[in-house]
Amino acid sequence: RTQATSTTFQAKYRKVYALLQNDAELRAKIRKAAAAYGIDPMHIVGAIVGEHTYNVDAYDRLQTYYVKAMSYLSSRLTFAYEGEDVSDFVQRPEFK
Numbered sequence: 001r002t003q004a005t006s007t008t009f010q011a012k013y014r015k016v017y018a019l020l021q022n023d024a025e026l027r028a029k030i031r032k033a034a035a036a037y038g039i040d041p042m043h044i045v046g047a048i049v050g051e052h053t054y055n056v057d058a059y060d061r062l063q064t065y066y067v068k069a070m071s072y073l074s075s076r077l078t079f080a081y082e083g084e085d086v087s088d089f090v091q092r093p094e095f096k
Contacts, residue, residue, distance in 0.1 A: 016052040
């Protein structure tokens with residue numbers, strides 16, 4: 001990805017760092033989301049920095065990506081097989 005966009009990991013890191021540093025509204029949203037999930041905001045920041053440094057490019061609009069990431073967090077995850085919840089599944093005698 002860095003070759004395709006003629007950039008480096010260091011340049012991508014500096015770009016996303018600058019975006020976070022200069023966007024007080026985004027930092028406030030990160031703090032609010034972290035409080036809602038009872039986690040340190042630095043975990044969200046680290047995920048954003050890592051994702052933009054090594055995967056997507058900061059030019060892909062950090063706030064758009066943030067909204068997508070928060071929608072994943074608020075989605076209900078279910079672990080089931082053919083309608084049976086995994087917590088019920090592991091209570092079967094075979095797992096004793």
